[in-house]
Amino acid sequence: MTKLSVKFKNESEKVGFDLEHRKKIKFNMSKYNAAVVKGQAYYQDLESTKQKASFIKQQTLTSLDKYLKKFESSFERNGGQVLWAVDDKEAQAQILKIIRTHKIKTVVKSKSMTTEEIELNDLLENNKVEVLETDLGEYIVQLAGEKPYHIVTPAMHKSKEDIAKLFNEKFNTPIDSTPEFLTNFVRQKLREKFIKADLGITGANFIIAEQGAVALTENEGNGLMTTSFPKIHIAIVGIEKVIPNINDLNLFWPLLAAHGTGQRISAYNSLFFGPKKNSETNGPDEMYVILLDNGRTNLLNQPDQKEALKCIRCGACLNACPVYKNIGGYTYNTTYSGPIGSVITPHFKGLEKYKHLSFASSLCGKCTEVCPVKIDLQKLLLYNRRDVVQKNYTTRLEKVMMYAYKKAMLNRKYLNMGSLKTKNKFLKKFGSKAWGPRRQIFELKESFNQQWKKSIA
Secondary structure (H helix, E strand, O other), rough: OHHHHHHHHHHHHHOOOOOOHHHHHHHHHHHHHHHHHHHHHOOOOOOHHHHHHHHHHHHHOOOHHHHHHHHHHHHHHHOOOEEEEHHHHHHHHHHHHHHOOOOOEEEOOOOOOOHHHOOOHHHHHOOOEEEEEEEEHHHHHHHOOOOOOOOOOOOOOOOOHHHHHHHHHHHHHOOOOOHHHHHHHHHHHHHHHHHOOOHHHHEEEEOOOOOOOOEEEEOOOOOHHHHHOOOOOEEEEEHEEEOOHHHHHOOOOOOOOOOOOOOOOOOOOEEEEOOOOOOOOOOEEEEEEEEEEEOHHHHHHOOOOOOHHHHOOOOOOHHHHHHHHHHHHHHOOOOHHHHHHHHHHHHHOOHHHHHHEHOOOOOHHHHHHHOOOOOOOHHHHHHHHHHHOOOOOOOOHHHHHHHHHHHHOHHHHHHHOOOHHHHHHHHHHOOOOOOOOOOOOOOOOOOOHHEEEEEEO
């Protein structure tokens, strides 16, 4: 077992039986589930919508190079600049170059998982650049010195009491502050930062090939202010986020809102075509889009798993997953957690190192059922498991056990060997640890073969 897999197992054991954690997650997810039922009820034929979205994303992936080149030419024609990053190190270097060229001291950021992926906050802080998260959930976890817990809801693991305590410790606000009070407190605190910031950094929900535009959807307006006040805007975008045409947003924006937050459409939906024109008063003087690979091409080259790149990061599969709901987001020790994270992370960061994630699933199929772009996540997890075996990343013990299991299952006499007393002793000695300390080891009283013969007698 790798160090990461041992850590995952130990933390899963700890978090899975943390009743306070489970109580908070259950409460916060119940709010999400109730909202999503209402959001999806707006659709007369949700299944057809999902099929159409899946088809568009699949077709785009099939000709990804063509669409990315089209986006680059269109965006640069609009006055923006496109930079390409093979990995996180290259993306970091390009950002640092822009920062040093313009002598930037303060940065505001809107919510972005790609910036988490390249560990941007740590990079900026290590280079004496002040960086501030402007999404409320991201701001909360930044104050706490934590990473986002969830793709859509960064502070899902915290109760309102936890957040009130955190603000009391950091800003001496009343310990019994209401969510409304704290929201207004953060709003006032951020306004000054927006105005004084030298650089605004965002991600993107979609980039549009034909028109050369960056599409951003949000509910707080911080993304819009992050891009309006600073003189420079950088959008860091995974290469899979491209869609063909601006008209496709009629499909994807509502679909993302319905599955991500249960809304008909998010409160703020913005399109950025590049830096401001001479006739415009608002917007940055310079705009860069960094197209990030960082393992995506590796996943694109997997014939069975490449459809995972259709993901629009709605978070629905996390909220549906019984494993995620028990072990939480931090246990995965990756940027992307839950079912989608378990599929893509081994291809982004190395299958051997992260192979354990694909085995952390009940394969119940709920993730596949809720996916708005119809990614067959349970099947992709199985493909990952297959690749682990084919690449010989399994341990010697696993190989021996599976060989013995195969032999026994193919021959009835091997299954019937030994008395029940001997089998129960074997189970007690070698199976109790794997069975876990919280469950009593079962006792064999009669074999299935014996029960079957009785039933047909």
